[in-house]
Amino acid sequence: MRTHGWAGSAPATDEEAVERILTAASAAIDAVGASVKITDVARAVGVTRQTVYRYFESVDALLFAAAVHSASSFLDRVHEHIAGIAQPDVALVEGIAFVLEALPEDKHMSLLLSPDRANALGQAVTSELAVELAQPLLRAFDVDWAANGFTDADLDELAEFVLRIISSFVVDPGRPPRTGADLRRFLDNWVGRGLRNR
Numbered sequence: 001m002r003t004h005g006w007a008g009s010a011p012a013t014d015e016e017a018v019e020r021i022l023t024a025a026s027a028a029i030d031a032v033g034a035s036v037k038i039t040d041v042a043r044a045v046g047v048t049r050q051t052v053y054r055y056f057e058s059v060d061a062l063l064f065a066a067a068v069h070s071a072s073s074f075l076d077r078v079h080e081h082i083a084g085i086a087q088p089d090v091a092l093v094e095g096i097a098f099v100l101e102a103l104p105e106d107k108h109m110s111l112l113l114s115p116d117r118a119n120a121l122g123q124a125v126t127s128e129l130a131v132e133l134a135q136p137l138l139r140a141f142d143v144d145w146a147a148n149g150f151t152d153a154d155l156d157e158l159a160e161f162v163l164r165i166i167s168s169f170v171v172d173p174g175r176p177p178r179t180g181a182d183l184r185r186f187l188d189n190w191v192g193r194g195l196r197n198r
Contacts, residue, residue: 007046018055018065020045025066029107036063070108075137077102082141088148089192091141096162096191097184100169134159149198165191 011017024044028036038059042052056062081098085091103109138155139145145155165187169178178186 005047005051014055021052021055021062022066022069025062026070026108029063029066033107038062067108074102074106074109078137079140084142086142086144088141088143088145088150089188089195091143092158092162092195093184093187093192095137095141096165096187099166100183101179103170134163138162 011020024041028040038049038052042049078095078098082091082095138159
C-alpha cells in the first residue's frame with residue numbers, strides 16, 4: 001500500500017484506507033447527493049483520484065459501497081417499523097412498502113437505487129453483497145420462518161425476490177406511483193398471497 005498523501009497520516013491497512021474513503025464518500029453524499037464526484041472524495045481524504053480508483057473502479061462502485069456502508073441504519077429503521085408482525089405475508093408486504101416509501105428520504109439508499117442509475121442497479125440489486133444485506137433483515141423479522149415452512153434456501157430466494165421487487169418499483173414507480181393503502185393492497189394481492197398459498 002502506498003504511504004504518501006492521506007493528508008499526512010497514512011492508513012495502516014487497506015481496510016483502514018477503504019474505511020476513510022467510504023466515510024468521506026458518505027459525508028459527500030450527505031452534502032451534495034447525486035453530484036458526488038471521485039475528485040471531491042479524494043480531496044476530502046487527502047489523496048489523488050487514482051488512489052481512490054485503486055479501491056473503487058468507478059463512481060457507481062464507490063456509491064454502492066458507501067450505501068452498503070450506511071445501510072445498517074436504514075435496515076434498523078425497517079426492522080423497527082415492522083417489529084411485532086409475526087405473519088410472513090403481512091411482515092413482507094409492510095417491509096417492502098416501508099422500504100419503497102422511506103427510500104426517497106434516505107440520500108444514501110435512494111442514490112444507489114435512483115432510476116437514472118438503472119444500469120448499475122440492474123447489476124447491483126442481486127449482487128452477492130446486496131442479497132447478503134437482505135437475508136439478515138428477513139431473518140431478523142419477528143416471524144418464525146421455520147414454523148411457517150420456510151427453509152434457509154427459501155429465505156435466500158425470498159431475499160433475492162424482494163430485491164427484484166424493490167428494484168422494479170424504483171426503476172418504474174408507475175403512473176401514478178402506488179403509495180399508502182393502494183401500494184399495500186397491490187403488494188398483498190401479488191406478493192402476500194403468494195406467501196399464503198405456497
